[in-house]
Amino acid sequence: MSETENKQLLRRYYEEVLTQGRLDVLETIARADYVEHNPFPGHGQGLEGLRQRVNTLRTGLKQQFTLEHLIAEGDKVAVLWTTRGTQVGEFLGLPPTGKSYTIQGVDIHQLRDGRMAEHWDVVDMYGFLIQLGVVPAPSGAPA
């Protein structure tokens, strides 16, 4: 797979899976032995773990992704996204707040044989928790 094809595959993940909730697409775009390096608490690995992750995200949060940067080299793709969302359900132990937020994150995807194989991420959880009103914004820090 070329770097362009790898980017295209990941666009499907954000659009069809995360946004539209088509979990069946995961069987086509992710490997059975998918490895999540930053799993949510209690989540498993593999394709089933990935389904669990998407379910948790989609149940707790109603969100729209904008892909700001897709940077690919070989079988690695970094994606910096902005998400505008609302916490509509329980999420990682937080009862639904109904609050809206805008945050950014970066996913690092490792592909293998044209499918998603491994994942790392850095997400602005601090900004998320501040905007949900779960933690106070410190003075002097940008919210």
Next chain:
Amino acid sequence: MTLERNRTSILRFFRDVIGAGNLDLLDELAVADYEDHVALPGQGRGREGLKLRVAKIRAAFQPRHELHDVIVDADRVAVHWTLSGVHSAEFLGLTPTRKQVEFDGVDIYTMRDGRMAAHWNVVDMWAFYRQVGGPTHI
């Protein structure tokens, strides 16, 4: 080749500028009108602002960056790192705690003629705030 030139510039930035404090090297590695989309409060504009930013981060953390990935795609570079250090000076309103800190971030740069031209990032500040024991505001 452009890709390798871009990669080399970024690696030198992390090793020689952030790591070793050679701020003058930025005259070579960054364009004068460098644009930071995640500027620190008071950073100021352009390459001179970037020098201030690096000095501030070095003073705040005495950082060591372990680079996990340097992904180069035409004129864009993504760098995934773990910073380890000691919280030694004021940073984003938090007075120094002298605590050991370790957190992840990803920097994204666009490059022009092999030089850093614009910057975005996402940093796990939640990990940082938890490790320094939460709000101890100025």
